[in-house]
Amino acid sequence: MRNNTDNKSKQVKKSIVLTPEFVAENIYQNLKRFPFKNIIDIGCFNGSLSKPFTRKHNLKRIGLDITKEYEKNFDIFILKDFLETTKEDFKGLNIDLVLCNPPFGINKEKGELYPYLFIQHIFKVFGENIPVVLIAGHWFLSNSNKRMKYLNNANITKTTTLHKNTFSACNVSVESDVIYFNIKQKIVHDFLEFEKPKQKKQKFKTVAFNEKQMIYINNNIKNFSGIVKKLLKEEYKDFPH
Ligand SMILES: C[S@@+](CC[C@H](N)C(=O)[O-])C[C@H]1O[C@@H](n2cnc3c(N)ncnc32)[C@H](O)[C@@H]1O
Numbered sequence: 001m002r003n004n005t006d007n008k009s010k011q012v013k014k015s016i017v018l019t020p021e022f023v024a025e026n027i028y029q030n031l032k033r034f035p036f037k038n039i040i041d042i043g044c045f046n047g048s049l050s051k052p053f054t055r056k057h058n059l060k061r062i063g064l065d066i067t068k069e070y071e072k073n074f075d076i077f078i079l080k081d082f083l084e085t086t087k088e089d090f091k092g093l094n095i096d097l098v099l100c101n102p103p104f105g106i107n108k109e110k111g112e113l114y115p116y117l118f119i120q121h122i123f124k125v126f127g128e129n130i131p132v133v134l135i136a137g138h139w140f141l142s143n144s145n146k147r148m149k150y151l152n153n154a155n156i157t158k159t160t161t162l163h164k165n166t167f168s169a170c171n172v173s174v175e176s177d178v179i180y181f182n183i184k185q186k187i188v189h190d191f192l193e194f195e196k197p198k199q200k201k202q203k204f205k206t207v208a209f210n211e212k213q214m215i216y217i218n219n220n221i222k223n224f225s226g227i228v229k230k231l232l233k234e235e236y237k238d239f240p241h
Helices: 021-031 051-055 114-126 145-153 211-220 224-235
Strands: 038-042 060-065 076-079 097-100 132-137 156-162 176-181 189-192
Touching: 021 051, 021 132, 021 156, 021 176, 021 189, 097 114, 114 132, 114 145
Parallel strands: 038 060, 038 097, 060 076, 097 132, 156 189
Antiparallel strands: 132 176, 156 176
């Protein structure tokens, strides 16, 4: 893992909006024919956006975030504020594709949308021709003359309009797009219909007790699941509440 050198502690919002599987898969299907070898997922969190790319052989998946909960999901992980990175941080990684689903809102310090700050910084660090897939709120494309001028000069090769319920699994309703830069595509604009998240089947674990133990449990233990949870918590400190 490459570490944050200035050791700034960052408050990571609990409300992280994850890329749903069907969006990540759609991006992957668009890009799988390209021979990308070293991809970076910027603001990666658990890697939902770049996960389908793990199906490609000999591909290195690099993750970068200000939280390191899921660093093990990546071949290389960089714990750093992306907006404070320099070319040096990526030296030797030969990154040939950037995937990025940044926060959609405004960075109050800079008075700018995060997607705008991220895309400018991506081109600064990796060069203007780097292939990029950026997910952003729809207003990123349309509510500022300054940004529109910038985007007019950027090489947008495709946009995919997402349904406003796309992020409903995270309780968010938002108009948004997937924006491709510098990646030649046959279709330059399309719409991705919403797919409801598949309900995961609950898996039950069974524990076998003998007859005497069952009688004891039935007669003496009132809050059985509470006791099991307490024991698990004692044994495994990271057992979730
Ligand atoms: C919208 S979530 C996307 C998570 C994941 N990439 C996905 O698509 O499911 C944005 C992520 O960006 C990270 N993030 C926010 N500001 C950042 C910054 N300045 N540098 C690096 N990561 C940042 C957050 O910690 C969060 O994990």
